[in-house]
Amino acid sequence: MRRKSAPNESGFTLVELVTVIILIGVLSALGIGLFASRSAFSPLLATQQIASATLLAQQASAGGNPANTLTIEQGGDNFRFIVGAGSGNPRTFEIPREGTSLSAPGGLPLTLTFDSKGAPSTGTNLQFTFSGDSTFQTCLSSxxxxxxxxxxx
Structure with missing residues (x-):
């Protein structure tokens, strides 16, 4: 006579399921905490934007173009770098502030003019400080x- 075997039971026990649910909850709580306090402001990007805008104004001044100025502004949501503001063909760069403020010598808005050698007409180093969750400094040398x-x- 042939004996019938019971079908193999497969699946997870209730204890295993509850353990996995608890682990997922703990990991998601930790993950949200890590990403919730992050700011989208990037000091590297801000430095690169200032450098790009400065280079454009310097190239304009070397070529005798009237767009040899750089205006730095702090708007409600953005930092704004305007090359050649009074030239009729300004170039504008913007980056989000994300709760960060910018201080510069003489306050903002700040308009810099560059001579034919690409140096700022102030003749001095200019220190820009971005303050928010941390403090970041960028220098425009003389x-x-x-x-x-x-x-x-």
Missing amino acids: LGAVYAGSCQS
Whole structure:
């Protein structure tokens, strides 16, 4: 006589399912905490935007173009860098502020004019400070170079 075997039972026990649900809840709570406090502001991007706008104004001044100015503004939601504001053909760069503020010598808005060698007409180093969750500094040297960090004497 042939014996019938019971079908193989497969699946998860209630304890295993509850354990997995608890682990997923803990991991998602940790993940939300890690990403919720992040700001979209990037100090590297801000430094690159200042450098790009400065380079355009320097190239215009070297070519005798009237777009040899750089205006730096702090709007409600954005930082704005305008090259050649009074030239009739301005170029505007914007990046989101994301709760960050910008301070510059003399306050904002700040308009810089560059000479034919690409140096700012102020003749001094200009220190820009972005303040928010952290503080980031960008320097525009008296020779026209832009770099991250504080200005050297």
